[in-house]
Amino acid sequence: MDEARRARLTRWLRDATGDPSLAVTAMARLSGGAIQQNWSLDVARDGGAEAWVLRTDNAATLAVSHGRAEEFALLRAASAAGVTVPEPLVLCTDARVIGAPFFVMRRVGGIAAGHRVVKSDTLGGGRDACVRALGRELARIHAIRPPRADLAFLGDPPEDACSAFIARQRAALDRQRLPRPALEWGLRALERETLDPIAPVLCHNDFRTGNIMLDEAGVAAVLDWEFAGWGDPHADLGWLCARCWRFGNVAQEAGGVGPRAALYGGYAEVAGHPPDHARVLWWELAAHLRWATIALDQAERHLSGAEPSLELALTGHLVPELEWQVLALVEARAHA
Amino acid sequence: MRELPSASDLLAIAREVLLAELLPHLPGDRVLAARMVANAMGIAAREAAQDPGWIAEAHARMAALTGDAAEPLRAFAAAIRAGAFDPGTPRHAEAAALLGDITRARVAVSAPRALGKG
Incomplete structure (x- = not known):
């Protein structure tokens, strides 16, 4: 500047x-x-x-x-x-x-970087306490319900967040250079098992390791609100738990940070009820599909010449592994 | 007719120099960029070394599944979206196996660690 x-x-x-x-x-x-x-x-x-x-x-x-x-x-x-x-x-x-x-x-102090966060046993007050706190944060976000005059820019809430998600992802695929059969495979699997509509809430839509500032005491700040919108609260839980956002620490199912049960427990402390696990799993497959189309869009910014960037170029090469996970998740759902 | 060493060989040895000899001397705020360069060189080296024969074979298998040889990838993706290869359809297993093969070939270039290699 x-x-x-x-x-x-x-x-x-x-x-x-x-x-x-x-x-x-x-x-x-x-x-x-x-x-x-x-x-x-x-x-x-x-x-x-x-x-x-x-x-x-x-x-x-x-x-x-x-x-x-x-x-x-x-x-x-x-x-x-x-x-x-x-x-x-x-x-x-x-x-x-x-x-x-x-x-x-x-300005808030702390550490957000995913690769550092998942390696630490003490950040956020320890793994169990940390994901419990993340569950409470999510439940507080989800207590924000439409209509809200101050959030009118979010538009009307979807009548059915699941089918809206599938339609949006297909539109995102239709604007790519190349068809993506593996991503279509995942979307079709979600479409075969659509969930019942649920009352919409405010979803953060990027609530994951890397976007949450932690210090030794607990959660210091939930960051990066630019994708927030009305939707199914389980979408946020699925995004956080998706294997592609565990930064390699796949055994800790809540964001590579801690156990899923503690996340659900913290959520229930504030929401009054635990999340619906089957819905979270639907949204975990959805998370891989969404991250793949975001990665394609980011790579396109490089490919189109609009913003030549090594980081954006490499983001395109994340897509095959995401597709590999999509195939595995679809297979797992078929045998569940 | 091309001169040796090949593109993949050159990229691999250049990447070794970058990581072993240059990276340790870089200031901390340049390490991430150097690692991204090494990552890009690794992907390019693996792509250059991969036999591209799988692509034509995959297109032929897609065409056999959909009957569309003109735009096999597009037709395959559209058929999946339309439910033509859902579980319980006659060619479900064939389509699933093809998807596994083409995705594995692409992961082997972009992220071989996901296959337990590299």
Whole structure:
């Protein structure tokens, strides 16, 4: 970010906070995702020092993810529902300040990186306690129900989240360069066993190891809300438990972190009832299919020339292994 | 007629140099990029070494299953979506075996560890 943008940012933050003494004392790019840019901001105001994070967009973004204004509204709703999230501070929808809309939230310490998290026996208060806490967080998210005026941008809830998922995935496959028979095989298996419709709730839709900040005491923050939407609560549990998000630690079925029973137990503590295991398994197969089509879309950003990137290029090569898992899961369902 | 060493050989030995001789001297914030480069070279080396004969064979088996030899992959995917190879249909096992074979061949290039190799 150049000097002119930093100066405009400081002026804007002074106006937004009503604090003319506010100064940005340090600013550094954080290791961000493929979609967003995150910047750490050290801020001096009212004589004290504060640690913030500024979140804004990369040049090219996935069509399915929310913008910063929507993510800010989701953070506020989650915070009000008791979900552990970074405190949302201010939102700027004026792209002229730093080149794209952004919001600022309080910086949270901890570790999120999947490969480190699954190796630790102590993070999050230990494996059992950690996934129990994750279950409680999910149940709090799922207590947010439509209709919500502040979340109107999420659109109408689907009447049947399962068939909506299958239709969306097929549309995603139809826009790819090549047909994907193994993914079709998985979608067809889900279609043969569609679940009964269920009352829609707010789903985080990317609640997995790697997107949850942990410290030694427990869950420090649930991050990355840009895919949230109305749906079947079991979709979040299936995404977290899917083998492709266990970062190699497959024996710990809840995200490579801890046992599935503890996750379900924590969920039941808040929701008043445990999740429906059969529905979670349906959504675990769905998770592999969804991650595969996201990976295809990310690879396409490289292939199309829109955003040449080694990371995006390699993401395309994750798809065969996901397809391999899809075939195995379909086979397992047939013999269940 | 091509000069040796082959593409796969060159990529494999270049990858060894990258990992063994260069990576230890890189600053910490460049290690991930170097590992991604090594990963890409490994995939490219395995692809270059793989006999591509399985692709034509797979297309022929798809065409035999659907009767569409013009666009076998597209026809196979569409038939699966339409339920033509559901459990209980006459050619279910044949379609499942074909899917296993083509996916295994692709995983062997992209992620051989998933097959317990590499």
